[in-house]
Amino acid sequence: MAESNSTNSEDKSKVPSVMRAAQQTGFGNVREVLKLSDDVHVPYELEPKQVLVQVYAASINPIDWKTLNGNLSLITRFSFPHIPGKDVAGIVVATGLHAERFCIGDGVYGNLGMSDGSYAEYVRVDESLLSKKPNNITMEEAAAIPLACGTSYQALFNKVSPPLGRQSKILILGGSTATGLYALQLAKATGAFVTVTSSQRNFNLLESLGFSLVHGKPNPDADEKQLHVIDYNEKDFGRELKGEDYDVVYDCVGGRQQWVSAKQVLKRNGQFITIVGDDPKTVLSLKSIISFSSKLIGRKFLSFFGCSHYNYVFHTHEPKSSDLDEIRTKYIETKKVRPLIDTIFDWKKDGIEALYSLYEKSKSGKAQGKLVLRIAD
Ligand SMILES: NC(=O)c1ccc[n+]([C@@H]2O[C@H](COP(=O)([O-])OP(=O)(O)OC[C@H]3O[C@@H](n4cnc5c(N)ncnc54)[C@H](OP(=O)(O)O)[C@@H]3O)[C@@H](O)[C@H]2O)c1
Incomplete structure (x- = not known):
């Protein structure tokens, strides 16, 4: 012993x-x-x-x-x-x-x-x-x-400015990912209008959270129990939502194309928050770290000096018990998030x-x- x-x-x-x-x-x-x-x-x-x-x-x-x-x-x-x-x-x-x-x-x-x-x-x-x-x-x-919900909680509640609320429109890329499933419930709890990308295979999963799925043109007056969905195998979200002026695109999928298409749907000064970046497999060699860092600096530079109309944010989770306390009391024990x-x-x-x-x-x-x-x- x-x-x-x-x-x-x-x-x-x-x-x-x-x-x-x-x-x-x-x-x-x-x-x-x-x-x-x-x-x-x-x-x-x-x-x-x-x-x-x-x-x-x-x-x-x-x-x-x-x-x-x-x-x-x-x-x-x-x-x-x-x-x-x-x-x-x-x-x-x-x-x-x-x-x-x-x-x-x-x-x-x-x-x-x-x-x-x-x-x-x-x-x-x-x-x-x-x-x-x-x-x-x-x-x-x-x-x-802890990690999946904590990441989305920090991204949506610490990085989004002004805070999400009834007037906000958010697009979540990868609504059926573990992080996306938490994100959509957290965003819905603020009263925001939420669109997610998901394949048809996962429509039942989204419905199991109590949402009825709505397809077609986004309608921000939709009922709070309705979830606007785009089947990413059928439609390109950039083309489908072009000019819809989303406040935030939250990317749980990764790949450069998500950022490129997001620019078509974000409003001026809208935020693109990614937790994955350009390389979903994150096969990080020194070369890819340098390449990604320079792209990140470039995108942030353009955002900062107003040459780009959008804010690019790469979010990484930071373990914090205070966030888990809030997730427990405000979302899990109140059954707003499952x-x-x-x-x-x-x-x-x-x-x-x-x-x-x-x-x-x-x-x-x-x-x-x-x-x-x-x-x-
Ligand atoms: N930065 C951070 O701190 C942080 C923290 C947590 C996670 N992450 C990263 O976030 C990513 C997601 O992690 P996770 O655990 O949430 O994922 P996950 O649960 O493993 O994701 C699986 C889901 O992704 C969906 N999917 C795959 N390709 C998609 C696409 N192109 N569009 C929409 N959905 C797609 C799949 O659905 P279909 O088969 O139906 O497409 C599947 O249901 C990972 O790359 C992870 O490393 C980062």
Whole structure:
């Protein structure tokens, strides 16, 4: 049994000294570099402001497979073996001496940023990254929220100016992506007129949120339960919405064409906010980082000096418990926003195959909602 004299724990005998965890042993293909191990040390030694969480559920995000092959190693700087996983929901089982936000036994959820990963039975986390778990949803649903919902929350509520409201018009590119599904619910909650792009395959998914889908010309007087949709396989949104003067285009798909077409539908000084940029696969070599940075600077330069009529914003998520607190109290517990889950994989039942399926489905770009890993019942 590992112990630390800097830790408060109700009953240390309940926390084992070793755990099951996924370990990435190097960069490469998921089936080559990701393993499940049963003898990983439980990170019991806590800094004063850290807590130890027993993980019940974790969810995957594209960043997990984008970082697997080393293309983002300039940013991630992993040392191996590395435990992947960013989103977590679980129960606090030990607290550092000066941790004060949570008590042992509290349900919590959060995004771990670049620290220890959540594909493990226990994870050590700075308490500032966690928020109380919403009380009206399961652990699996809670794990489906932090990064995807947090990203859209920050993009729509911190980056959009003036704030979204009844008079606003927003176009969400990729309405059926996990980030887009949260974005459309958050935007609808402000009273804004919302249009999304989606393939027909996902119309049922959008309807499952309680919206009736409207096609054709946008009608900003539409009912709040109506959602304006453009099937991106059938129609080019740039041509379809040309001159419609949207205040914001929020891009969850990526690729240069989204930006090019968005300029046709944005009003003067409208905002294009992308969370992906020009390269949806984010195969980041030094060359592509330099190329993307110069395009970004160019687009921002043109926006700033008024040579362009639009503001280009590249948004990256910053883990923040205050945002998760707001998401919980204002949107999840009031049922204005619901997490949608594609599949829950269970590693107790399916072992390492559960993890492989999680990565492969996310990488396919075909997920219909969040992909979740159940770790404890
Ligand atoms: N900057 C940040 O901090 C940040 C944070 C989170 C995510 N991201 C990035 O945001 C992107 C989306 O992530 P996610 O987890 O939300 O995605 P996701 O849930 O994995 O997206 C899957 C969905 O995308 C739809 N889709 C694929 N191509 C599309 C297109 N051209 N137009 C419209 N929809 C399309 C698919 O539907 P169909 O098969 O029907 O097309 C599928 O339902 C990723 O690139 C991710 O890395 C960035």
